[in-house]
Amino acid sequence: MKALRRFTVRAHLPDRLTALEPLSVNLRWSWDKPTQDLFEAIDPQVWHQVDGDPVALLGQVAPARLEELAGDESFVERLGMLAEDLDTYLTRPLWYQGLADEQGVEPPKGIAYFSMEFGVAEVLPNYSGGLGILAGDHLKSASDLGLPLIAVGLYYRSGYFRQSLSADGWQHESYPALDPQGLPLRLLTDKAGAPVLIKLALPDDAQLNAQVWVAQVGRIPLLLLDSDIPENEHELRTVTDRLYGGDQEHRIKQEILAGIGGVRAIRAFTEIEGLPAPEVFHMNEGHAGFLGAERIRELIEAGLDFDTALAVVRASTVFTTHTPVAAGIDRFPAEMVERYFGTGSEEASVGGSRLLPGVPLERILAFGAEDDPSKFNMAHMGLRLAQRANGVSLLHGRVSREMFNELWPGFDPAEVPIGSITNGVHAPTWAAPHWIELGRELLGSEDLTQLREMESWSRLQKVDPGHLWWIRNQLRAELIEDVRARLRRSCLQRGASDAELGWIPTAFDPNVLTIGFARRVPTYKRLTLMLRDPERLANLLLDDKRPIQLIVAGKSHPADEGGKALIQQIVRFADREDLRHRIAFLPDYDMSMARKLYYGCDVWLNNPLRPLEACGTSGMKSALNGGLNLSIRDGWWDEWYDGENGWEIPTADGLADENRRDDLEAAALYDLLERAVTPKFYDRDEHGIPTRWVEMVRHTLQSLGPKVLASRMVRDYTQKYYLPAASALRAVIEPGLPDSGEYAMPFGSARELADYRRRAEQAWPRIEIADVDSYGLPDVPLLGSELTLTAQVYLAGLRPDEVVVQAVLGRVDGGDVLVDPATVPMIHTGTADSGNEIFTATTPLPFAGSVGYTVRVLPCHRLLAGPSELGLVTLA
Known part of the structure; x- marks a missing residue:
């Protein structure tokens, strides 16, 4: 039964x-x-x-x-x-508690962090891949640093999925039900002990209810909303059934619950726990973007108008984008958004909906607007609701500025206000105990916080090469034991009998160069690039003197038939009797498997289509364990590869023929393995130590160790985003300047900013640079010669101090386009008889060669994060 x-x-x-x-x-x-x-x-x-x-x-x-x-x-x-x-x-007080003295500014009293998935531990399978693992590491490091952060997500009754393989290597998914009472969770209850219910009004008079489970991640409470409760109709109980499951209708309900319900959960939690309300709201991707609309509703209910409320919300919101491709962004049909946020009547455009009373539908639709009027873009919504935004590596920041340039027309991509903070990984979670113990020995302390500083890692110079090599051998041997056990389970699951598995106890070799490749399996990550020339790979695996062994793992999204086909190709190749002791695909990739792979693999392989890997933190975890990266220059590796901490796979990005590109990059991969990687690993001294390899391991730990830490990442977010966002919030909720009259009241500064934005947006189409004159240059200009520019500007009712006028100088290409220009502020010097304002600048010529200039006008207000924020610009 x-x-x-x-x-x-x-x-x-x-x-x-x-x-x-x-x-x-x-x-x-x-x-x-x-x-x-x-x-x-x-x-x-x-x-x-x-x-x-x-x-x-x-x-x-x-x-x-x-x-x-x-x-x-x-x-x-x-x-x-x-x-x-x-x-x-x-x-006890930690790093964050000392920030007020260190920075001279009061840090945020509370920070809310929203993500659709969190990879904290295997026992709580609320993650599918890198985004969730990154979010989990963010929470752990925030706890270690003492941040007053509250995290918000959904509780998925069946998590992502468990992966198994059929006899012919096809991925099968199963969704075991998770019992929250058997997990490290507690139900959020009110003072009377009754479960707190989050309630959302949906179309057709439906109501979505959710209870809130709290997972305690060190100091950080993680609030997980759960719709599988008796208070919901049967269909709505399944809203939080699976991570990234269902159709768009299912998905928009999840994202409404995560964003709007998440804010309401935070309000309930902070009131019950007696905690300060968060000052900063951080969106980890656009899935929870509706949180901004909910916060606007709260402020309208408190008496603010929409534009003032928007100014407050923007000042205190941070948006992190993780995707470098438009296809990776959640986009909903605009009519679907209208159905959830409208009432089906004309009043909706003014009075909002049952879900967000007081918030006009047309304003919500404008947040997600894009070129296609039938689509609602969640990333666009995130960017329009956040005053601060970032990508997750330097390269991804550049890619994001290009990708979202359309939201800032008239600006060069380099000026788009999207920065970057490179991801990091939580060392206590991902570093092998052997390395943790060595760290304690070198520091002479149980407290490893010193490892956040670069100089602490220099102590690795004292470690004997033989000891470093011993650690690597120990970790590789432990990995091989784990691989054999997993391989046996997988074979039995696929229908093999015990009698057929006599080869497994000797499969893989603890003394052979071991390469790992494990990640999600979208096509751009190119799981099968290694199979481009199967026989060449087979020769590398079976080489008599310098063999390699390859361990592969990863899950394909259940709806991605192409990804499943890639997995099947690898499995069938690994099933070959002559190769199965040297290559394996291990099903059901999760945190526990990943940890063993990061510990034991000598080389971490990554070969995405550049620049489609936003960051790629798996290689960081390998580096933290002395693994050497063999990777395309994408994500974080583009930033921190130095020629001695691994190998760069030459890329043919930009080549129009994708097959040709794959052939070239696969050939480069094989060449590196044959000519660079295996010789270093197998070239041993008289003690059997590969000295050149070990020095690369040492250099990797020293050069990358302090950089890849999530503690570095969270400190960067705190100093570059959370502190400025809290300061911006405090500025906008203050009364306006003493002589501001109508703004001299609470939220006066926000009203002032909202009024300025309205006036600027109305004036901007009429602003005109009427005349630009230059003088002062000799007949033959020399580098450093002074150029004076004067411009007359019609400001359409704005004051001179409400704009920035800039001279823009740079080298010009054949089409007279300015390349990497420099900007020079122009000073207001008076008003012309025509009524135009006069602006002037004098600057030495900073470039030699073919040089050009132009003049432009940008908005200026003390509460803007920068002149490009509003996306308004007028060019001469």
Whole structure:
């Protein structure tokens, strides 16, 4: 018989072991090895059976064993020390608490972080790939640094999916139901103990309700909204069933719940917990973009007009884009957005909807507008609602400025206000215990916070090459054991019998150069580039003197038949009897498998179509374990490759023939393996140590270690985005300037900014640069000669101090286009008889060669983040 429903019953803990409960439900255990070791000591066999899940362990361990441990003084003492350590971790001042003194400005009292997925630990499978893992690492590092951050997402009852392979290598998906009561979660309840319900009005008088589960990630509460509750109609109970599942109708409900419901969940949580309301709202991708519309609704309800509310919301919002391709952006039919945010009546365009009363439908539609009027673009919405935006590597920042240039017409891509903060990874989660222990030895301290500083990593110079090589050998051997176990399970799952698997105990070799390739399987990541010349790859795998072995893993989206076909190609190649001991595809790629791969692989392979990899943090995790990257110069590798920390696969990007491009890049990959990678690995000294290889490992750890840390990333977000956003918010909610009259009241500055924006947008089509004169240059200008420019500008009612007028100088190409121009501010010097304003600048010529200039006018207001923010510009 099959159970109608499953649920988890937790054991009753003896009084002396009650501290196990908070240790098990705070996910800090997922990156704290001593806590993991404590739970393993309770029952090693059960710990292995539950895949290292403390909550599941406490649900299965025998009560007699718990009573036995309650009488074990050494265990109770160890438990007390770890409980005290957790309490200290949660309460002592950390980096963030010292920011006020360091920066001379009060940091945000609260930060809200929204993401559609969070990869915190295997036990909470709310992630599909890099975006979620990045979000999880962001939370862990925010906790380690002491940020007052609250995270918001959805609780998916079936997570993403579990992957298995058929006998012929085709991906199959399964969706096991997750019991939240068996996970490290608590239900958010009100003061009376009743579950908090988040309520959203949907079309046709429907109402979507959600309860809120709280996962504690160290110091950081992660709020996960769950629609699978009796208060919902059957169809609406499935809104949070799966991550990235369902059609667009399903998806827009999820994103409305994540954005609008997420803000309402934060309001309920902070009120119940007595926490300050967040000052900064950070959107990790555009999925939760509707949060801005909800915040506008709140402010309108508090008495502000729409434009003033928008000024407040923009000042305090940060948007991070993760996609370098338009196809990766969520776009909904505009009529679908109208249905959810309108009422079906003309009043909707003025009075809003049941979902967002007071917020005009036409303004919501304008946030997501793009060239195609039938589409609503969530990334465009994110950019229009955020005063600050960024990509996730230097290269991705450049790509994003090109990609979204249309939102800032008249500006060169370099001037589009999208910056970049390169992603990072959480070292305690992804660095092998061997490296963590070595770090403690070198620092002479249990506290590894010094590793945030570059100079601390120089101590690796003291480590004997033999010891570095010993660590790499140990980690590779552990990986091989794990690969054999996973390979056996997969073969049995695909229909093989025990009698057919006698080859597995000797498959792979702990002494052979091991290459890893593991990631999601969209086509641009080119899972099968390595198969471009199958026999050449086979020769590399089977080389008598310098063999390689290759471990491949990754999931294709359930709807991506092309991605599944790529997986099948790899599986069929790996099934060859002559090769199966040297190459394997391991199904069900998740955090636990990834960790072993990062620990043990000597080389991390990455061969995307440049520049379609926004960042690619898997290679960072490998580098953190002394792995050498072999990669196309894309994402973070374009930024930090230095010629000694791995190898660059030459790229043929820009080649129109994609097949030809793949052939060229695959051939370059094979050449590098044959001529550079394998010789270094197998060239040994008299002690059997590949000295040149080990020095590359040492250099990789020293040069990349401090850069790839998520603590560096979160500090960058704090200093470059969170602090300025909080300051901007505080500025706009203040009364206006003393002589501002009608603005001399709370939110006066926001009203002032909103009024300026309205006037600027009305005036801008009529602003005209009437005349530009130049003088001062000799007949034959020389580098450094002074050029004086004077421009007469009609400002259409704006004051001279409400604009910036700039001279723009640069070299010109054959089409008279300015290349990498420099800007020089022009000073207002008076008013012409015609009524035009006169602006003048004198500047030495900064370039030699063919040089040109123009003049332009931009908006200027003290509360704008920069002159390009509003996307308004007039050129001469």
